[in-house]
Amino acid sequence: MQCIRVNPFTLIWVKKTLSIAAWFFAASSPSAYAIFGVTSQSAPQAGASYARAERANDPASSQTPAWGQVGALGYGYLSPGILKTGRVQSVFFGSGSDQGKWKTGIDYTYSVQGIVSTQGQFREASFWWEAPEMAVGYKGFWLGRKTQTWSMTDDFWGMGLWQPRNRWDYLQVSPVGLMGAFAEIQTEDRFFSMTAYFSPIYVPERGPTVALREGLFYPSNPWPGSPPASIPLSSRDAAIVYQIQMPPLHQLLLNPGGALQMKVQSSTGFWSSLSYAYKPINQVQLGYEGILNLATYNADASIYPRVAYHHLATLEAGLRRNQISIWSTLTAEKPMDQKTPSWLTTPKLVPSTLFSSTARVPLSGSVGRKSAIEVSYLKRFGDRGGDIGPWATPGQSVFEPRFLFQNAVALGYRGYVPGFSENRVSSQIRWVESLSQPGSLLSAELAFRPTERFTWTLGTDLMGASSGSTDPSQALAEDFMKRYQAYDRVYGGISYAL
Numbered sequence: 001m002q003c004i005r006v007n008p009f010t011l012i013w014v015k016k017t018l019s020i021a022a023w024f025f026a027a028s029s030p031s032a033y034a035i036f037g038v039t040s041q042s043a044p045q046a047g048a049s050y051a052r053a054e055r056a057n058d059p060a061s062s063q064t065p066a067w068g069q070v071g072a073l074g075y076g077y078l079s080p081g082i083l084k085t086g087r088v089q090s091v092f093f094g095s096g097s098d099q100g101k102w103k104t105g106i107d108y109t110y111s112v113q114g115i116v117s118t119q120g121q122f123r124e125a126s127f128w129w130e131a132p133e134m135a136v137g138y139k140g141f142w143l144g145r146k147t148q149t150w151s152m153t154d155d156f157w158g159m160g161l162w163q164p165r166n167r168w169d170y171l172q173v174s175p176v177g178l179m180g181a182f183a184e185i186q187t188e189d190r191f192f193s194m195t196a197y198f199s200p201i202y203v204p205e206r207g208p209t210v211a212l213r214e215g216l217f218y219p220s221n222p223w224p225g226s227p228p229a230s231i232p233l234s235s236r237d238a239a240i241v242y243q244i245q246m247p248p249l250h251q252l253l254l255n256p257g258g259a260l261q262m263k264v265q266s267s268t269g270f271w272s273s274l275s276y277a278y279k280p281i282n283q284v285q286l287g288y289e290g291i292l293n294l295a296t297y298n299a300d301a302s303i304y305p306r307v308a309y310h311h312l313a314t315l316e317a318g319l320r321r322n323q324i325s326i327w328s329t330l331t332a333e334k335p336m337d338q339k340t341p342s343w344l345t346t347p348k349l350v351p352s353t354l355f356s357s358t359a360r361v362p363l364s365g366s367v368g369r370k371s372a373i374e375v376s377y378l379k380r381f382g383d384r385g386g387d388i389g390p391w392a393t394p395g396q397s398v399f400e401p402r403f404l405f406q407n408a409v410a411l412g413y414r415g416y417v418p419g420f421s422e423n424r425v426s427s428q429i430r431w432v433e434s435l436s437q438p439g440s441l442l443s444a445e446l447a448f449r450p451t452e453r454f455t456w457t458l459g460t461d462l463m464g465a466s467s468g469s470t471d472p473s474q475a476l477a478e479d480f481m482k483r484y485q486a487y488d489r490v491y492g493g494i495s496y497a498l
Helices: 013-017 021-025 030-036 152-156 249-253
Strands: 003-005 068-077 084-099 102-116 122-138 141-146 178-186 192-199 210-213 216-219 230-233 236-244 257-265 270-280 285-293 298-306 309-321 324-335 352-362 372-381 407-416 425-434 439-448 454-465 489-497
Touching: 152 309, 152 324, 152 352, 152 372, 210 236, 216 236
Parallel strands: 236 298
Antiparallel strands: 003 285, 068 084, 068 489, 084 102, 102 122, 122 141, 141 178, 178 192, 192 257, 210 216, 230 236, 257 270, 270 309, 285 298, 309 324, 324 352, 352 372, 372 407, 407 425, 425 439, 439 454, 454 489
């Protein structure tokens, strides 16, 4: 077989197709399906999820009994060519017990999902399940997957630095707990507490459901779309044949990590925490290699998943008083040096420093006491990195960025709608403005509860950017809002509380 190595400047298919993160990794092999899963739920929607310490102040958290719920949702994308999505979902949460010294906590999601084309033809079906928390504890020791408030800002902005994210689409996010052993101690007056974490294994963040068949990817999710099947070269098109070069599973799984957090909280409402971790980065790092097979005239695209480590430290301080919550965060990340083969092109991991300040203020009035406004500012300091390797273009990257926002502000409202008896109608509105590369995201949701157990939901997500392609495959090196500004959508559904 005669092969030649392809130059990156002549193969534009590289920049068209390699928006990959965990996307390609989830489709690698049957064993990868079983170990790492094939599900999704993610997103850069600021404020979409809160640390558990803040959920008690969220009016939406009291709308549904804590046992669980089942429901169905449908998503319709407004731009032509983007598939419509529907899913049937069962969500169980807050199923915990505290009997003497023994404790349990269970929080998981099961969903059956289907995709419908713009012509109304059913195309693909899949199912996924996620367990954000599933652990058993004795006194102050826990074993299993457990969510922990390592950083409220990391959860608020959905960055996924401390904990993996539960991904279904790129406009919804919730944190997923780390898996391992936890030890917690605190003083009797709860002024000081400390949490230690260690795990001998690595469970990465998972991406959208995809299948790899005969060298092509078939997603059952509109995010991030199907990569092209061919690339024009010279006088004719070359078919692209994708493949995942999976290392032995033990090289991916057996990667230990640990973290330590110390926190003080006074009776006046002031609190402060210091957290440090040395652990694998939650997102699988990928590299690629491209070869043009002259015998078959196919462009062979090989994807190589890898695990990278980082040092992570967060200093956080805030004040909770009279239902007002204010906090600021300073986070420093230092990725470890990568031992990358010279023939592999991969994103360069660079040190970063992040600053954020957030406030949540309740509104006055009989209904307003259960409503609140939120405002947050996020700024990242550090180089974007770009790619390194034989196919890298200086200062550019064909991979999705690890930080979806470099400089952004978020403003939101959540609470009940006045004028309805017994707080039957609630709403959530969020606006995110990217300041580094101008773009906006507006999310609005309205929930109506005709009874204590049934809830009807109607919502929309709208994105816009000052410039950039409306085709995600043409703008992979750009920021999130530019790549996906064509993904405006509306959705609706019904759920039943158990």
